[in-house]
Amino acid sequence: MIDIDKVRADTPACEQVLHFNNAGASLMPRQVYEAVKGVLDLENGVGGYEAERRLADDLQAFYSEFAALLNARPDEIAFVENATRAWDMAFYALPLQSGDRVITHGSEYASNFLAFLHQAKRRGIEIDIAPSDESGQLDVAALETLIRPATKLIAITHVPTQGGLVNPAAAVGQVAKKHNILYLLDACQSVGQLEVDVKAIGCDILSGTGRKFLRGPRGTGFLYVSNAIVEKLDPPFIDLLSANWTTNDQYELAAGAKRFENWESYVGGRVGLMTAVRYARSIGIAVIEQRVSSLAATLRDALCGEAGVSVHDLGRTKCGIVTFQKQGLEPQSIAERLRAQQINVSVSGVPYARLDLGERGLSSLVRASVHYFNTEKEIERFVEIVSSLIPT
Structure with missing residues (x-):
């Protein structure tokens, strides 16, 4: 209780x-507010870089707390400044080419569908819309009939922004696994109010935000990318955290989900979001x-x-x-x-x-x-x- x-x-x-x-x-719970404020006070007192060094344990705990929340590994978690950018970082990293097909659902969020349209215009991908069943949720059986050799991705929203619908994410995951198709799940509205287990769902990629049901600060988001598929993804842009400059004309992408992070980020937000996850997990x-x-x-x-x-x-x-x-x-x-x-x-x-x-x-x-x-x-x-x- x-x-x-x-x-x-x-x-x-x-x-x-x-x-x-x-x-x-x-x-935000008082504990989250105080965590963010404490970082700002520390930055004001000793400087931003110095504060970050002192907060190393809390910043590292961000990955372990999210890993425990989602049933993932810490190196499969990235901090991103918001849910849309987290989703974009993964989607635009996919090796989609002209003629490749993406299956989504009519409940999809505007930003995600705009990205589909953007890549359709830029790369020539095709978009298939899975129908709804009589209840209004995604029809999993009908989705499976849309799969063809050119289908490379299933991308749906777990809980759409415009209503109480919960799409059958785990059932979609079974279909994706059966056909060996990458599965991207927008969990912006579900993480924090629903149990979300990436292993049980079977998604390869999952994105979310801090400010909604996790009760974290604004300007915070997160990305899960399975180690099983991360090497197939080429981030749309990189910096000196997401990649290593190995020789004058060579680089190596960072291991795991770190390749989707930026060197510069909102330290107070990261600590605040970690605190929010810890708070939610303490309740259950x-x-x-x-x-x-x-x-x-x-x-x-x-x-x-x-x-x-x-x-x-x-x-x-x-x-x-x-x-x-x-x-x-x-x-x-x-x-x-x-x-x-x-x-x-x-x-x-x-x-x-x-x-x-x-x-x-x-x-x-x-x-x-x-x-x-x-x-x-x-x-x-x-x-x-x-x-x-x-x-x-």
Whole structure:
């Protein structure tokens, strides 16, 4: 069980706001804030390079903490400044050529799909869209029928930005392994709220962020690349950390996932994100997943019972993201009116998920995303206020 009083005491902002925007950026625990602040204080006192030397143990712990979180090896983990750049570093490192095919799903995030389009224009790759099943999640059987000799990559998003859907990542991994196809998983919205085991899922590459359900600082991300495939990847750019300058005209890429890192990085963010992972692991990811799922189901059911409110989450398995509309009110207006009452939500629109929301005829949705420090009383208050909103 989670000690709710303790985790809320560790999160002083809970006293000021009702925060249902954890899929955007969660509230940092006090321990994470103090870790980041401590680094900045140290840098201010002794200098940046000197501070980094003193923080060597914490910086090294970043890799071991993430390895334990994801069931990986420390040398399979890289720190990257955000989830999109982590995903890009891996995707653009793949040896894709003209005529090679990539399979994705209609729930894919905008930045990822833009990269597919970019490489289609630059290199001539082809994009295949796996259909959804009757629940709205990726249809694994249909995905397998799309595989052909030119298929080189399966790239999907575990939890899409625009709803509570959890795609069947492990089932996709079985298909990828069966056909010996590389598998790239965007776990930006899943790590921190769901148990994510790279071995059980079977992905070769996984990317994520610090600021969302891991409750880390902004400007932080991470990348997992399996040692089994890392030598097949050629990073889109390198520096003196990601490669060694061996002779005047030769270099060697760094071993493991280090080849995707930059020499210059946000040291405070790295220490803060390591602290956030350590904090989450001290609570237990399994119990976090259970509580988040339960709170979201309670919120979803309560909203469904309100007149004029429609919930739009897809999938057989759902997570901590709840999306909805209210008749007569634009989602952006709802978000602004909630914000005026110290309630944080966000809005998901077509520009972020064109294939999915466009297909469903939805221009935008209110996105309320809960975390384990939220409470049932907050859900009651939230639903009451949503119910009280009327068109102006």
